[in-house]
Amino acid sequence: MLKAIIPKLPMRDRTITYNYFVEKLGFKYIGSDEFDHYLIVERDGLQIHFFEFKTLNPKENYGQIYLRTENIDDLYKSILNNNVEIHPNGHLGNKPWNQREFSLLDPDNNLLTFGEDKIK
Template sequence: MLKAIIPKLPMRDKAATKAFYIESLQFSEIGDYGDYLLIRKDNIEIHFFLFEALDPVQNYGQIYIRVADIRTLYQGYLDRGISIHPNGPLTIKPWGQQEFSLLDPDNNLLTFGESS
């Protein structure tokens, strides 16, 4: 039986990844194993693997995170100065989801969504 899915994303610099996710997005570190980092916030867990040769322009890593109270989350990120993707401000999509997106330091796309 399937229980959960945990995305694994590339990172070039663990310190930059920690700063973004832990300090800015307020995730917690749950494991640091040299070239492998684990973080969590609420019921969301993300793993990162070191990929120093990653070209961020060529990175197509992306995850979709379903949330509750998306407007509060969005405003909180804006209030903390987190950059929203230029093509990803909070909007209602044709499929009925409220969504917004941002990029992490390695150009992994994070899209947050809530049913309208």
């Protein structure tokens, strides 16, 4: 029986990725001290794993994840308050597919889209 799905995204620099997700986005660091080339963060029971890819060209990175959320307006405000840059085409808005969404690009150009179902 399946219980969860955990995305694994590329990162060039573990410290930069750590700072972005923990300090800026409010994720909690939950492990991988024994592996310098791996990082695990968690927020609200959702994990994201990162693997080192030093030669990654961010302009050629198509890593992306979609995170379902509740209270998206509050989450968006908290991210803005932490001076996190919103994707140029990803400001908070209602989409025709009945989602309220916004998007970010992490330091390695992984696309993070946060969405909440508009129909409850």
